Amino acid sequence: MKSKFLPLFIDIFFIVIAIFISIYAREAFVYYSSAFSYYFFDGNRLLTTNDAYHFATATKDLINGNIDNAFYPIATFEMPSILSAIFYYILPFSIDDLFFFLPIILSSFVAIPVYLLAKDMTNKYFALFAAILTPLSIGYSNRTIGGYYDTDMLMLFFPLFGMYFLYRILKQYNLRDVIFAAIFFILALLWHKVSATYLLTASIFFALFYVLIKDRKNLKLYEALGILIISISFINIYIKLILLAILLHFMSDKVLFFQNITDKIKSKIKYKSILILLIGCSVFIIANIDLILSRFATYVTDKMITQSAITLHSTSGTIMELAPLTISNLAERTMGDNATFVIGLIGIVVMFIKINKSIILLPFLLLSILSLKFGLRFSMFGAPVFSLGYFYLLYFALNLLNNLFKDKIVLNGAKFIISICFALFAIMPNYYHTKNYFIPPVVLGNEINALDAIKQDSTSRDDLSISWWDYGFLIPYYANTKVIIQGTDLDGINHFISSFILSSSSQIASYNMSKLIAEAFYTDDKELIKHHNLDRILYKYDAIKDPKSFIDSLGDSSFKTPKINNNIYLYIPYSILSIQTAIDEFSDIDYSNGKVLHDEKSKTLAQYASIVDKKDYYLLDGEFEFYPQNGIFKSIKSGKFINVQQFHIINRVGDKLQTTTTKYSDDKKKLHIIYSKELNMFFAIDERTNSSLSVQLFLYENYDKNLFSLIHSDKGAKAYKLK
Structure with missing residues (x-):
């Protein structure tokens, strides 16, 4: 009995070690930041990324029962908000401390699927090393530090667990693994549907490629892939679960109910496995194609043309985390330095060759390589693959020593010393970076006082605050008002409006535009509401054919503004000064071609x-x-x-x-x-x-x-x- 459970206890012990090291390294930031007052407002910690306040506000509304008038109705019922609300009721944290500490804890759990994958490919010792390295990798730890309350904290956890069970399916089919893989695929989609869609779709494609080349006669694998495709399809969750339950029922060798009917249907279907795969593909294509194409267009397009024929700049190339990386940057963010990056890359190639099934991890590698084009936010996806590749190569190379040493004591001693040295060589730079990483809060603590003043003056959650998009998620959280622009706006439309208000040299023009956007924001006109905010204004004032003349007329003191029942506020923090020249570029444009009239270098x-x-x-x-x-x-x-x-x-x-x-x-x-x-x-x-x-x-x-x-x-x- 003792020997039966000992391996399990060792696995649990090693996983706990990896998680503890990850949390311990991240906790250093908590200690360092406690010494600075600007990390706090009203005794509570500030968060460290703009997007953190998106789900923080949504979770806050969910906890406080502001369901009907939630600032982010969709996010309020999304998985990050629901999970956080559950933690709020079971953990001894205040709501602000919860948002600050959750990333530290949850992000460390990525060690679990990495350990399980690495153990299946190597052994428990190299699995421990990989499980320690992955959470500490610079690209991942930077985005999961204290206060970085964003979807990144479990962005790798769910897909990697799905990969672990998919790997097991390809290794030796088991319906139980199919069910677990489907569960984690669904959870990954619920957590962050865009990244999960790209990653898991590509992984299923490579899994199918592997099956066609290596195991094409195993029809059960086609059924499994069909189930997983349906798991990441954008259909109603209840319909999805019912469809999956029906298909899994027909896939099972042990029929739990309706055995006679099930047996008759099975006997009449000749190509059941292929049919399930085709059903999955059909559902996926119908449900997912729009999102895939639209999100891809968002990242590759630097301009957009509105219905009013005004060419505007989108945010492509203006967001720091979307700025392209160099190879050296990518190496640092995935493995800590160039040397370990090269070793890891070689290891990945060897791993793909020696363990063909591991090709399902290729999308994680490719997405990290895309950071060379689309920015640093994607680099963290390569962290687990490089960790696995690095330690697989070490495992593979050390096994070659078996032919060089006949003395087992000498052999094991040499393996131990080499393993520890190479493990420390990879882990320590990332550990020290994570332990010493220091990130400022979204705004300094004294910049929140103005938002608190707005909250005290405001009479309704429907009041409107105007600022730049960097503060869009922050304002509802502290000022308890709505905003016209926030971090999820990527098309440049609301950027134009906010930029016009904040950058205009005519205060009457800024005032008039503020009133107009408020009118457009609150409109219940069935025709106008079909359009985005800028076109609502232009259609309302019959300026769709000549928007420039209309916008120029806003500086005229005789311009009559609409009456707005709600309060409108301007939030101007000190930190906005450092980005004002960049803000100006979004409205200082030629409306016909989107060209900036006065680029940032001239200011x-x-x-x-x-x-x-x-x-x-x-x-x-x-x-x-x-x-x-x-x-x-x-x-x-x-x-x-x-x-x-x-x-x-x-x-x-x-x-x-x-x-x-x-x-x-x-x-x-x-x-x-x-x-x-x-x-x-x-x-x-x-x-x-x-x-x-x-x-x-x-x-x-x-x-x-x-x-x-x-x-x-x-x-x-x-x-x-x-x-």
């Missing part, structure tokens, strides 16, 4: 936090000198200088900001130097950016009191309310 918004007053000049960040007497801004390193247009000193007097401006004769560069004594910072800003609504409302608090009222002001953020 300036530089910040200098280190200021030394040398009486005759200011020394900025130890690199620049500014002479206020004559307006010369000089680079110490190059010796080059420019004459600025204006110098503004902004100081708080009582509850208001006062600006003292010095104008200079040379107007060629049109550069403004700003000394904000309240922020204790210098700014160098070009004319266009300086006149934008964001800069005017945040740095100067220069606003038209007939249009806006200031409801909160501090160093972190400003909140305004439209009149």
Whole structure:
């Protein structure tokens, strides 16, 4: 009895070790961040990625019972929100701490399927090494650190468990493994349908390829693949489960009910296995093709043309995590460095050759390679495959030593030393990176005060707050209002509207656009609601044929805005200044072709936090000198200088900001130097950016009191309310 359960106990012990190391390494960030007040608001931890507040808000609505008026009705009933709500009721965490700590814990569970796969391919010791390495890999740990409350925390767990059971099916068919594989395929789809669709569809394709080449006469495998295809099809979950139950019933050798009818049907169907596969393929094609094509188009298209024939920029190429990686970046994010990456890549090739069934993992590798084109977010999918390849190659190479050493003690000693050295060589760089990784919160703690002020002033969850999309998920969570743009907006439409409002040099134009978008946002017109927000405005005001003239007219004080029953707010945090020049590009375009009129390189918004007053000049960040007497801004390193247009000193007097401006004769560069004594910072800003609504409302608090009222002001953020 003892020997029977000992292997199981060892497996559990090794898995616990791998999970513990992963959690321990991630916990270091919890300790480090606790020392900084800006990681907290009202005593609660802030999250570390924008998307975290999407599911955090959805989960919060689910827990608080805001079902009918949830900010994200779909996400509220999606698996991440439901699972988090369950954890909230069974774990001793506050709601904010829950969102912060769940990624640390759940992401570490990826060690389980990696261990099981590696053990099946090598042995339990190399499985332990692979299970330790995968959760610590840089590309994965960076996206599953404390507060990174996003779908990434279980993005690999469910598909990899599905791969484990699919691997077992191909190795030796068992209906039980088919059922478990289908369960994890469904869970993967419920957790993140887009990535699961691509990964699992491709894996099934490679599994079918393997079957046709290596095991084509095993008809049971076609049935299994048909079941798995249906598992990842976008059909109603109840219909899916019923269909799967029926098909599994006919696949089973032991009929549990309706045996006579079942036997008759089976006897009349000649090609049952092929039929099940064809049913699965048909369901999948009908249900999934639209999503696959639309999501692919989102990532590869850099422009979109709306119905109004305005060519707008999409977010392709503007999101940091979608910026292409270099080979060296990919190596670092999957294995820690170039050497282990090369070893892992060689190991993957050897693994695919020696264990043909492992070809089902190829989609994970390919998706990580796509990060060379589509950005770092995809690199983490390669982590488990490279870990498996690395340790499989080590396992394969060490087995060759069997022919070199006859003495088992010497042989085992050599294997042990080499294994430990190579394992540490791969694991330690990733471990130290994870342990020392430091990521700032989405916004600093003092930037939340303005959102809290909006929450206190707001009278309804239907009130609207306008800001940039970086804060789109953050605002409903803290301000308890709706937004017009958020992180899931990828087409550029709401980016254009928000950019226009925040970047316009005409405050009346920003005010009018805010009113118009609110009207479009709340419309219940059956015809208008068919269109996106921008076209709703253009159709409503009969401007679809000449949108430019209509949009230009928004700066006219005689433009009549609609009456809006809900409150409209502007949220302008300090952190928006660093991205204002990029924000401007989404509306500063030629409407006919989408070309940016003033690219980001032609604009300036530089910040200098280190200021030394040398009486005759200011020394900025130890690199620049500014002479206020004559307006010369000089680079110490190059010796080059420019004459600025204006110098503004902004100081708080009582509850208001006062600006003292010095104008200079040379107007060629049109550069403004700003000394904000309240922020204790210098700014160098070009004319266009300086006149934008964001800069005017945040740095100067220069606003038209007939249009806006200031409801909160501090160093972190400003909140305004439209009149």
